Amino acid sequence: MIPPAFDYARPSSVDEAVRTLAGAGDEAKVLAGGQSLLPLMRLRLAYPELVVDVGRIPELRGVREDGDTLVIGAMTTHHDVIADPLVRRHAGLLAAATATVADPAVRHRGTLGGSLAHADPAADLPAVVLALDGELVAQGPGGRRTIPARGFFVDFLQSALAPDELLVEVRIPKADGWGFHYEKFHRVAQAYAIVGVAALVRRDNGQIAETRIGLTNMGATPLRASAAEHALSGAGDPDAVARAADSAAEGTRPARDTAASPEYRAHLARVLTKRAVLAAAGMG
Ligand code: FAD
Structure with missing residues (x-):
């Protein structure tokens, strides 16, 4: 058509x-x-x-450092995010998850800003930027404003951007010292996630000190698995991680579609959270 x-x-x-x-x-x-x-x-x-x-605006592309923050231009393609040494060093979760998006052709055209502005809960990068505690910078007629990722995804395919605002950059606090992993469950390679789990883990004395978990496709927006994040605090072995991961679907309202029922998605969220956290914590 x-x-x-x-x-x-x-x-x-x-x-x-x-x-x-x-x-x-x-x-x-x-x-x-x-x-x-x-x-x-x-x-x-x-x-x-x-x-x-906005494809010919050079200032919208590229990655730079601003102190403890990575600043990624909205028009930076998935391919360039994956290849960027700063992203790989300071936000490995973003590089790893972006590598699971679609296929090379899509990754050479699709952009980080486009994926976030589109606000599709089945897309991988919104949940990842949520787990990384990112911020999104928008410019409109009144100037620039910074929107925390937690407040950016408003509803299904709906972001906090006004129609006259342009997403200009994504600010990601460096996640140095955090283990990370992205688990994506899909039926065929290169497809959207049925469910995805983005995990960041900081360990202290062999125990999990802090966890941040972003959920893909578990509701109308990407979500943080707050109950599981809380329950994982202090977990020191795989059994404790498995028990804590049981609360990963708490507070979610996953959709029913041809790929999965809400119950199956909740099951996937628990299983994938356990796998992602064990991998991120180096306990797998
Ligand atoms: P566009 O399509 O150009 O724009 C998307 C929306 O965002 C539009 O509404 C546009 O107006 C708005 N927008 C874009 N940029 C801005 C901006 N700077 N400011 C304000 N608004 C803006 N994604 C995944 O996460 N995982 C997958 O597995 C996956 N598989 C895919 C498979 C196929 C075959 C295809 C075609 C796409 C797939 N995608 C997947 C989506 C892909 O990642 C897209 O790149 C992404 O969703 C949109 O990015 P874009 O740059 O192409 O944006």
Whole structure:
């Protein structure tokens, strides 16, 4: 199918992009890698009157350090995130999870910012950025604002971004000294997760001192497994981890679809949390 007719703008700076969005109201859509937006337009599930292509704005790409924080431009592709030495050194969880996204063709076009702005609970990176306690920086007509990942994912395919705001960068606190692992359960290679679990673990004297767990596809938004995070504190062996992981699905409302029932997703969340935490803690 072909999309309905639309106007097209290709700004060359963030300021120009924001001015263009502000002038178009609700009728404009930002185009990043196009891996989610273009299929939706072809299926006529999205029909923007104006497409604002931000693919030629150099300041939106790349990774830099800002003290204890990694700053990743919204238009940095999945491929470039995986290959970046700073990401691999300070946010290995993000590199590892991004490597499970789709296939090389999608990873060369799709962007970190596009994946987060799309706010699909089945996508891998929202739960990962949530576990990493990331922050998202948006620029609109009133200037810049920083939104914690915990407040960014509002509902199914709905983020806290206003229609005239551009996501410009993602700020990730360096996770040096944390073990990490991403467990993704899918039926076929390169597919979306039926359930995914992102785990970060900090150990102290052989015991788990702190855990952060992000859940993919366990509700309308990515979620933190807060009950399991709490229960894992002080766990010192695989049996204790398994007992704590039993609370991984607490407070979630997973969907029923052709891939799985809510009960099966809850079961997966418990099993994958146990595996991800054991791997992240080096107890596997
Ligand atoms: P686009 O499609 O260009 O945009 C997506 C949405 O975000 C649009 O609404 C757009 O307006 C908005 N947007 C984009 N950038 C900005 C910005 N800077 N500011 C404001 N709004 C913005 N993802 C996974 O996580 N795991 C998978 O296994 C997976 N498998 C896939 C398989 C296939 C075959 C395909 C086509 C996609 C798959 N994806 C998967 C999705 C992929 O990761 C996309 O890259 C991602 O969802 C969207 O990124 P994009 O850069 O292409 O954004």
